[in-house]
Amino acid sequence: MLTVLLLAVLGLIIGSFLNVVILRLKAGEQFVKGRSKCLNCSHNLGFWDLIPLFSFIFLKAKCRYCKAKISWQYPLVELATGILFIIGYYHFLLGNNLITQLPYYLVYLIFTCFLIVIFVYDFKYYLILDKVSLTAFALAMVLNIYLGKSWQGLLLASLVVGGFFLFQFLISKGTWIGGGDIRLGLVMGAMLGWPHVLAALFLAYILGAVVGLILLIVKIKGWKSQLPFGTFLTPATLIVYLWGNNLINWYFNLF
Numbered sequence: 001m002l003t004v005l006l007l008a009v010l011g012l013i014i015g016s017f018l019n020v021v022i023l024r025l026k027a028g029e030q031f032v033k034g035r036s037k038c039l040n041c042s043h044n045l046g047f048w049d050l051i052p053l054f055s056f057i058f059l060k061a062k063c064r065y066c067k068a069k070i071s072w073q074y075p076l077v078e079l080a081t082g083i084l085f086i087i088g089y090y091h092f093l094l095g096n097n098l099i100t101q102l103p104y105y106l107v108y109l110i111f112t113c114f115l116i117v118i119f120v121y122d123f124k125y126y127l128i129l130d131k132v133s134l135t136a137f138a139l140a141m142v143l144n145i146y147l148g149k150s151w152q153g154l155l156l157a158s159l160v161v162g163g164f165f166l167f168q169f170l171i172s173k174g175t176w177i178g179g180g181d182i183r184l185g186l187v188m189g190a191m192l193g194w195p196h197v198l199a200a201l202f203l204a205y206i207l208g209a210v211v212g213l214i215l216l217i218v219k220i221k222g223w224k225s226q227l228p229f230g231t232f233l234t235p236a237t238l239i240v241y242l243w244g245n246n247l248i249n250w251y252f253n254l255f
């Protein structure tokens, strides 16, 4: 129980850091330099303004100094990161040999962080930055090879999905799919390998269709009826990374 609590706190802190990364990627700043400031009044934020999740709740989603609204992105990313850290604990560590399983858990955490950044950035700005996706691709290759996966399988998965997106990009002249999605296809392949990447692709299309339909019906004011494809590819990748075997077995047992 204590482990879960500690991992939740760690997840919240890392989530808070991911928010900063997203913010500074947008601003083109360096990650570590400089103090956190209010985006509206530029007042330096103190310790009590920067506690993940809790500051947002206690400040009632407003800046302490100028009362400007604080985006829901901050607590949501923190919470999601915390939850994913705990899910990974139950999936990779609980009841298993800690020493042999720890590398798998750590790699999962790294992949999760990259996928969260890509998801939020694409959701907000309709863009997947090359420096994020290409770093994730290289890192996923190295880490998965280190964990014993065959590099041929990873490369095949990357090339098939990246190539599939490239094909769509070319025949639609970039209207069906963005260039960033091609690089994200490489990332998916390097994280999931072959044939799991196909399950993620399939799942992303289902998610996209379901959410697209809901958005069409609900028509929330100010929301576009379409979300960028990366916001479906990233959760699909994470779901298949965790439960890909179960999903594939379940799917084939249907027939």
Ligand SMILES: [Zn+2]
Residues within 6 Å of the ligand: 038, 039, 040, 041, 042, 043, 063, 064, 065, 066, 067, 068
């Ligand atoms: Zn302020």
